[in-house]
Amino acid sequence: xxxxxxxxxxxxxxxxxxxxxxxxxxxxxxxxxxxxxxxxxxxxxxxxxxxxxxxxxxxxxxxxxxxxxxxxxxxxxxxxxxxxxxxxxxxxxxxxxxxxxxxxxxxxxxxxxxxxxxxxxxxxxxxxxxxxxxxxxxxxxxxxxxxxxxxxxxxxx
Numbered sequence: 003x004x005x006x007x008x009x010x011x012x013x014x015x016x017x018x019x020x021x022x023x024x025x026x027x028x029x030x031x032x033x034x035x036x037x038x039x040x041x042x043x044x045x046x047x048x049x050x051x052x053x054x055x056x057x058x059x060x061x062x063x064x065x066x067x068x069x070x071x072x073x074x075x076x077x078x079x080x081x082x083x084x085x086x087x088x089x090x091x092x093x094x095x096x097x098x099x100x101x102x103x104x105x106x107x108x109x110x111x112x113x114x115x116x117x118x119x120x121x122x123x124x125x126x127x128x129x130x131x132x133x134x135x136x137x138x139x140x141x142x143x144x145x146x147x148x149x150x151x152x153x154x155x156x157x158x159x
Contacts, residue, residue, distance in 0.1 A: 005063045005137045006051070012108065013067075016101035017044045020094060032070075036125045041072045042094055045125075061139035064111070068132045070118055071095040075126035084127060091118070091128040099133065109136045 003011070010026065017024030023043035027035050032045050048068035073091035076083065095115055103110045111134040118128045 005139055006065075008107065009049075009065055009067075009135065009137060010046075012102060012105055013044075013046060016098050019101055020044075020097055022094065032125065036072070036075070041075050041126050041128070042090070043072055044094070044098055045070045045072070062136050063139050064134060064136045066132065066134050068130065069095075069098075070125065070128055071098065071131055072118070072126040072128035074128075075124070077124075079127065087127040088129070095129050095131045099131070102133065102135070107137060110134070111136055 014024050023039055024046070025032070025035055025039075025043060026046040029047055032047065035045075036043075046067065046069055048066075050066040052064045052066075071091050071094050073094055074087040076087065079087060092115065099110075099113055102108070113131065113133040116130040116132075118125075118130045
């Protein structure tokens with residue numbers, strides 16, 4: 003299992019433990035998915051990867067991940083209802099974050115939560131959650147271990 007596969011599985015299992023739907027979609031495709039599925043749900047919208055060499059033996063991969071946590075799709079809630087729905091989304095996001103942080107193979111470096119707004123589409127009421135998480139590279143390099151063709155490149159040939 004690669005590091006990416008591991009991270010995606012961690013998110014899926016964490017949402018499953020909360021008994022809510024989890025989906026990985028683009029923002030455009032999420033609109034279609036959300037019209038067919040009822041909240042609450044957690045949607046992974048963006049995943050960026052960076053790598054840093056900690057030392058020669060330990061390649062760490064860091065993921066910047068953006069989610070939306072939608073707790074209700076009520077169209078015209080009162081101010082009080084909207085506040086209660088946002089509190090529920092906040093609770094779900096923090097519980098999800100807690101479960102992700104429990105994983106022993108990853109390190110959660112930081113997170114932010116924000117108001118959730120979408121221009122031109124409506125997914126429901128919720129929160130945006132962004133996390134920065136690091137995992138050791140789990141890619142299988144066995145087939146490449148003895149390949150030394152890139153160690154020295156002869157530019158004169």
